[in-house]
Amino acid sequence: MRLESTLSAASSDPHPPHGSVRPGGRTARTRAAVIEATLDELVRRGYDDLTVEAVAARSGVHKATLYRRWSTVDGLVSDALDQAAEQPWQVPDTGGLASDLRALAQQIATGFTDPDHGARPTALITAALRSDQAAAALGRFLRGRLAQATPLVHRAIDRGELPEHTDADALLRALAAPLYYRLFLTREPISADLADQAALATLAAATAGVFTTR
């Protein structure tokens, strides 16, 4: 099948693949197709049935190519996570700490529970816990998100809503932990109420000075 008159729309991908010597159109298209197929397979069949051959079949990329570039299914999941980490993220900025925390908690919760778009993130993180390599990628992803959210805390400190030496990382982890704990460790459903509860609990602890350093 020839693509001579191709618009090479995929070549506008602002995220060139890893250390490829030839980051041109085909390589990028291959990566996009493979990640897409990986996520599809994850959502439809689950990690247990995620096989390199299935991804090869769905993506139209040959099995040997997948093994050469990603080695294993762990590599596929890791790369999908790294790509997710590259996506920009809009952190809430409502003008007040309480509403910011609430919005952030809701954002996290709906990101995984939204009936339309929640399946992929959920499947991806569940899958990430299934190998050391992908777990490392998950760690990178979560730390990246955390770093993007710290301004939220610093704004609150500047407004005088939080003690001077509040540890932004500790606060944000405290907010996210209960949600992730239930989603991926106990695998219980979470509700909007739980997200609000996490926001309120974090707010109470933070204003009490629990997250201040020294």
Add this chain to the structure above:
Amino acid sequence: MRLESTLSAASSDPHPPHGSVRPGGRTARTRAAVIEATLDELVRRGYDDLTVEAVAARSGVHKATLYRRWSTVDGLVSDALDQAAEQPWQVPDTGGLASDLRALAQQIATGFTDPDHGARPTALITAALRSDQAAAALGRFLRGRLAQATPLVHRAIDRGELPEHTDADALLRALAAPLYYRLFLTREPISADLADQAALATLAAATAGVFTTR
């Protein structure tokens, strides 16, 4: 007409649970040896290299027997978790909520970080996240522990340290979540300070009434 067909069908579970028809000496010994070998392998080689054949070799139980009773390595991990859940657990009771929470958080933290005995629990839970079946066993384990700890909260309510309608489950999850989050999701080391912080944060939120129902 075949009368025996219904009877035999009912009794022909290819993977009988531990309440076997013949729970006598050998079966129990086999299970103990296999779980022991599974934990050993998990700690020494990790889940990635946990293979049924390795457990068979270490336990001295034949490979086919393992496949018959546990099906896969997931089953081995699940059974190890179920056995862990059967172990009794001593919940702190120091006479005060603050010290109870602190002791509980420390107990959880040291349970995974103690250089002598922390490796097995850590390896076991990490492994449990690697299959749906074992994750279900982990859920059972965590919910069981939770249920055992609720009296701690009820004692505090009786002492007047917490609001009347405080949700014990919500409070205890809030205490444990940050620790598990870091141990098994971001895979960061945890310290005694973090455990204290979790206890203090939970205390602040609980006394503020965040965990009250209705």
Add this chain to the structure above:
DNA sequence: ATGCTAATGCGACTCCAGTTGCATGAGTAT
């Protein structure tokens, strides 16, 4: 456009996890 080379396609091959049918041994009932 031409040639060079990285990236991918292709199919056969290897190897080991997992299965199966039968033999043997341990537990239990009578």
Add this chain to the structure above:
DNA sequence: ATACTCATGCAACTGGAGTCGCATTAGCAT
């Protein structure tokens, strides 16, 4: 103690994941 049944040992077999050498295609430079 005897017989019966379930659990385990045993070894051959199967299937598919993963590998390899070579052919083909597409990116990039001149």
